[in-house]
Amino acid sequence: MEGYYIPVGVESIEPELFPDVALYLRSGKNYVLYKSHGRNFSKQDAVRLIANNIDFLYVSPADMEIITSYLEENAERLLxxxxxxxxxxxxxxxxxxxxxxxxxxxxxxxxxxxxxxxxxxxxxxxxxxxxxxxxxxxxxxxxxxxxxxxxxxxxxxxxxxxxxxxxxxxxxxxxxxxxxxxxxxxxxxxxxxxxxxxxxxxxxxxxxxxxxxxxxxxxxxxxxxxxxxxxxxxxxxxxxxxxxxxxxxxxxxxxxxxxxxxxxxxxxxxxxxxxxxxxxxxxxxxxxxxxxxxxxxxxxxxxxxxxxxxxxxxxxxxxxxx
Ligand SMILES: [Fe+2]
Known part of the structure; x- marks a missing residue:
């Protein structure tokens, strides 16, 4: 499907376990690249975003399968x-x-x-x-x-x-x-x-x-x-x-x-x-x-x-x- 970005709560991103996907910021109706594939999301990233009142980052439709199966497995494993x-x-x-x-x-x-x-x-x-x-x-x-x-x-x-x-x-x-x-x-x-x-x-x-x-x-x-x-x-x-x-x-x-x-x-x-x-x-x-x-x-x-x-x-x- 096209054009659907998945929101991910910044607080729920675990730097060591989170899959390597590009993350975007939302700006009005547009999505701006925050981190590309291959760059780690660090704890400092999370602290900085939360300090700026940014609660969500977004994953592009291209990575939808990776992210939904990650969220699903993670919740199922923990529960x-x-x-x-x-x-x-x-x-x-x-x-x-x-x-x-x-x-x-x-x-x-x-x-x-x-x-x-x-x-x-x-x-x-x-x-x-x-x-x-x-x-x-x-x-x-x-x-x-x-x-x-x-x-x-x-x-x-x-x-x-x-x-x-x-x-x-x-x-x-x-x-x-x-x-x-x-x-x-x-x-x-x-x-x-x-x-x-x-x-x-x-x-x-x-x-x-x-x-x-x-x-x-x-x-x-x-x-x-x-x-x-x-x-x-x-x-x-x-x-x-x-x-x-x-x-x-x-x-x-x-x-x-x-x-x-x-x-x-x-x-x-x-x-x-x-x-x-x-x-x-x-x-x-x-x-x-x-x-x-x-x-x-x-x-x-x-x-x-x-x-x-x-x-x-x-x-x-x-x-x-x-
Ligand atoms: Fe129903």
Whole structure:
């Protein structure tokens, strides 16, 4: 695919282990070479960048495979190592997640939102680290399909921010929302890899298999963990739509919990704006436009407005050419 630079958190670059790839700085819509192949990234580099408030460097599409397999192996190696406790594992997931939440707030004016989202995620993951059920469920998702894991982190980073703007949630409820959103696609562990990774159009049969994941995830987590109703509702209902056209139960507005609605909205937004394989990623304002116009009455307008405020800024209206 073309033109997709992967953000990597400066703090997560380990000088001795990081693969030898060129690293770029982002300047508006352009990428400026920071370090070429063959030059080491030193600890001093990291200190200097952080002192200049630069949290992310970028890897070019040419090195995408090297960097994703590095991030994947690294997280998997560390999470599967029993000598680490839950707290350390929570930190590892946090590091992995901030490498990807940068995608959500690409506009430099949105750096405040990025930082708030990072703080909320850090907080959430420190709680997750004390919850063995939630932590090991998330590890299961990661081991089954890394793309689902990354997607879940992104949806969560956005959803906790949306919740903090839309509702006045008590701290405990925010943690439940975060855990439910992290595990919203848990049921995909029962979906065959070849369907999850398929490039191109899915058959009707394959679509119906994928559509089982909300109910499968809900049933499994309800029987095997102590996740509460707030978290479980997100798992089961994140594909429900307020106009009754969602699945698995075709619920209507008041029947869908507010957190399932908000997480469902963020789920669609992330799918539209961050598509790594098909090259179809839309800019934020187009994704919002599409959700308003083409998925009419599927989402609560108040939530869309808040999401728009979080993700878009001053994009000229005349760019709305569809
Ligand atoms: Fe889903």
């Amino acid at each position: 599967n190592d029993d000598s680490f406790d839950g707290r350390t594992k929570g930190k590892i997931i946090y590091q992995t997640s901030i490498n990807f939440v940068g995608d959500l707030f690409q506009n430099p004016k949105k750096v405040g939102d990025l930082n708030r989202s990072k703080r909320l995620m850090e907080n959430l993951l420190s709680y997750l680290s004390r919850d063995r059920d939630a932590l090991s469920s998330l590890e299961t998702v990661m081991t089954h399909n890394y793309h689902t894991f990354v997607h879940s982190l992104q949806v969560t980073a956005l959803s906790v921010l949306l919740h903090s703007e839309a509702y006045n949630l008590a701290h405990d409820e925010m943690v439940d929302v975060g855990i439910g959103t992290l595990l919203h696609d848990f049921g995909k562990i029962f979906t065959p890899q070849k369907i999850l990774n398929k490039v191109g159009k899915l058959t009707e049969e394959e679509i119906s298999i994928i559509k089982r994941h909300p109910e499968d995830g809900y049933q499994y987590l309800k029987e095997n963990t102590r996740l509460n109703d707030i978290s479980l509702a997100i798992v089961r209902d994140h594909h429900e739509r307020i106009n009754g056209k969602g699945y698995p139960r075709a619920l209507k507005k008041a029947e869908i919990s507010r957190s399932a609605q908000a997480s469902g909205l963020c789920n669609v937004y992330c799918t539209l704006t961050i598509d790594r394989s098909g090259g179809k990623a839309l800019p934020p304002y187009l994704a919002i436009h599409l959700m308003r116009q083409e998925m009419q009455d599927a989402f609560d307008e108040r939530l869309i407005k808040i999401l728009e405020g979080i993700t878009c800024s001053e994009e000229p209206q005349q760019q709305l050419i569809l």
